[in-house]
């Protein structure tokens with residue numbers, strides 16, 4: 044079992060990723076840390092609790108982290124995720140939920156030092172940047188760092204060239220990538236090149252509901268808004284579920300394929316938030332990232348459906 048911290052901003056697809064992680068015997072979720080992103084941090088905290096409650100896993104601790112990006116003003120993505128951040132499902136809050144006094148970064152700092160804990164980051168990288176500031180040794184002890192974010196050959200989803208998680212807090216993303224480079228470490232970038240391929244269609248949802256009405260119904264409730272959003276904005280019949288792919292790749296490294304390259308994140312100007320991948324080696328710098336470019340969709344769906352439907 045691999046120990047994992049899920050750093051996230053739930054978020055519809057973050058919630059699906061948490062569900063997949065909790066149903067995966069290869070993973071022990073030692074904690075969920077929340078960052079301001081899709082939803083403001085306290086809303087993300089309440090949403091994580093709602094998902095844990097549905098999964099019967101309120102034993103997993105949740106910590107609140109950064110309330111805003113490192114430099115930029117905070118812009119939420121409730122237009123995409125609904126006013127409650129969970130697709131306007133308006134699930135009731137879990138009663139008696141205390142906000143822990145320990146912060147997300149304090150928790151990371153404590154637990155990462157062991158060297159056997161990995162991080163799957165599904166939101167802006169603000170918490171990790173704060174960890175670099177406060178406890179570099181803990182950051183460098185992360186066993187494996189998988190981040191849903193960025194894009195290489197694919198276009199962006201917030202601007203022509205930038206993906207939301209890196210666009211929301213480009214300064215933190217840049218610090219994370221630069222620090223990894225300076226310390227000869229790597230991040231795995233699960234970006235839009237591969238996540239765009241993961242479309243939850245009405246047909247797949249229908250099958251899920253048929254096989255497991257409770258779980259399928261729950262997923263329908265939280266994704267309905269996402270379906271509408273994708274149709275209005277991208278004319279996609281179904282919704283792209285980005286975050287579960289990062290969890291799936293963590294579990295089975297054969298799901299994605301890609302290349303290694305020196306990568307930087309742009310922090311200003313018209314391409315703010317863009318992940319600039321030096322795949323041709325212009326800078327002659329060692330790689331600090333594995334950039335995924337190909338996805339075995341069948342493998343992903345086999346894993347996701349088998350595990351989620353069997354809830």
Ligand code: BDR
Nearest residue numbers: 054056057165207208285
């Ligand atoms: C990313 O941004 C959020 O909307 C999703 O949760 C995902 O992490 C995709 O760009």
Ligand code: CA
Nearest residue numbers: 054057165166
């Ligand atoms: Ca997310």
